[in-house]
Amino acid sequence: MIQRIWKKEIKIRELTKNEKFLLTLLGIIIFIWGGYRFIITPQAEKMENLNEQKLKYQGKIDEINEILRKESSINKEWDILHKEKEDIVSRYFPKLDQAQIIYLLNNLLEQESVSVVDMNFNRPSYEDIGGFQVKNMDISVPYNGSYVGVIDIIKSLKSSPRKILLDSVSMDRNADGRLNGNMSLKIYSLEGITDTNSDVVYIDIAKEESKNTPFASFKEYKNNSEDGEEASEITETKPYIEEILLDFENENSYFLPSQELVKGSVSQSTKAKSKKYSLRFEYNIVAIEEENRGFIDVSKNNILLKYPPNTIGLWIYSYDYSPATVGILFRDQMGEETYVPLAEGIGWTGWKYIETIPPEDLKIYPLKLEKLYVEIPKDRDNYGVLLMDRLEAIYTRNIDEDGNDMSVGDYIFHVVEKGDSVESISIKYYGSNKYKNEILKLNEMKASDTLPIGKVLVLKKR
Structure with missing residues (x-):
């Protein structure tokens, strides 16, 4: 029975047109649904995510464009802050160098009416100030002298170019009316906190490059020839004056870029044309802007040209050829560059040696030497190293009818500023307050006279 059933043929009915249509329609629907579910929907989600990322990137681009629009003001603000920082740093001791501290204190403590026997330096210690471990040193200064002299020393310490804290003062009167006592000074160092020029004060050490022979002729000796005519001097005076503006012997220059793709640095080099050091200037400039300059800020040197020199020249050592322009940036009395x-x-x-003729318009003088610069033309990227030395101004020597040199005067001028005193001016120009009586006499003043701001003082050159 069972075998009969299996052997019975199974008959399949042919599909009608409507059934075929419905099956086809079902297949199309399943295909469309699958495409939408597995292709269109994921792609739509990806598109949405990409649009969100696009909006974020567009926002960042807008922020960057806004920053770039403010680039010049940001650079100016950074320049101002950098100068303020350097001004603050320059008032403190970069390191506790006893030799230089003694050199500075000798000038500040120099008083005819006060005798300083010695200076006792304690070991350096550290003090926690504002979260920094600040290195400091205590100095004990025994003295003997008059009350007025002691007060003058205290004033000179206050006017020191480097901050010196007067911790305490002890006084005892002798039988002869003079004072004996001790001053306790404290000096703070920025060593380990910031990079600064290591020189507290510049100590000029004379270097004798060549010895004069005792058999050399006296330069003003004149020989009378047989015909009675007087021969010229053996050594003639140069018809021009070379005034050195910068010799780069001190680390008092800083690198500044004109735009963010201008990189560089400055340092001292022993490969010098004049004296011991030259300035090594490294630059790497991607020149995509209209202005692509690497600046060397030398404004801290306070160099002024009071009137136009004949030429200004600079020695430059080049290791290779370059399309760079080397120049000087001055700022006139109206603040224009x-x-x-x-x-x-x-x-x-x-x-x-390269030189040029500076502006000849007297109306813009005095000119302050602000920066040296190296400029690369747009779309001509360049990098390299230059050495610079002995920036100088050349002036024509003024010889009168009698052959006397009238070019160099014996006096200079100082315009009184807020906080100036005769003592501080004496220390500023001569390193000591012992010339205050000379300043008073030259300007027909008395010790009791006040110094109005803007008064022009005459000072003797030394």
Whole structure:
């Protein structure tokens, strides 16, 4: 029975047109649903995510564009803050160097009516100030002298170019009316906190490069020839004066970029044309802007040109050829900037003296030397190293009818500023307050006279 059932043929009915249509429609629907579910929906989600990322990136682009629009003001603000920082740092001791501290204190403590026997330096210690471990040193200064002299020393300590804290003062009167006592000074150092010029004060050490022979002729000796005519001097006076503006012997220069893709640095080099050091300037400039300059800020040197020199020149050592323009940036008395190119393109190697004629318009003088600069033309990226030395101004020597040199005067001027005193002016120009009576006499003043702001004082050159 069972075998009969299996052997019975199974008959399949042919589908009608309507059934075929419905099956086809079902397949199309399943295909569309699958495409929408597995292709369109994920792609739509990805598109939505990409649009969100696009909006975020667009926001960042807007922020960057806003920052770029403020680039010049940001650079100016950074420049101002950098100068303020350097001004603050320059008032404190970079390191506790006893030799330089003694050199500075000797000038500040110099008083005819006060005798300083010695200076006792304690071991350096550390003090926690504002979260920093600040290195400091106590100095004990025994003294003997008059009351007025002691007060003058205290005033000179207050006017010191580097901050010196007067911790305590003890006084005892002798039988002869003079004072004996001790001053306790404290000096704070920025060593380990910030990078500064290591020199507390510049100590000029004379270097005798060559010995004069005792058999050399006296330079003013004149020989009478047989015909009675007087021969010229053996050593003639140069018809011009070379005034050195910068010799780069001190680390008092800083690198500043004109835009963020201008990189560089400055340091001292022993490969010098004049004296011991030159300035090593490294630069790497991607020149995508209209202005692509690497600046060397030398404003802290306070160099002023009071009237136009004949020329301004600079020694430059080049290791390779370059399309760079080397120049000087001055700031006139109205605060306007003046760019003076020295060389447009570097077409030499080794040392070369380059010079140019500065602005001749007397109305813009005095000019302050603000920066040196190296500029690369747009779309011409460049990098390299230059050495710079002995920036100088050349003036014509003024010889009168009798052959006397009238170019160099014996006096200079000082315009009184807020906080100035005769003692502080004496220390500023001569390193000691012992010339205050000379300043009073030159300007027909008395010790009791006040110094009005803006008064022009006459000072003797030394």
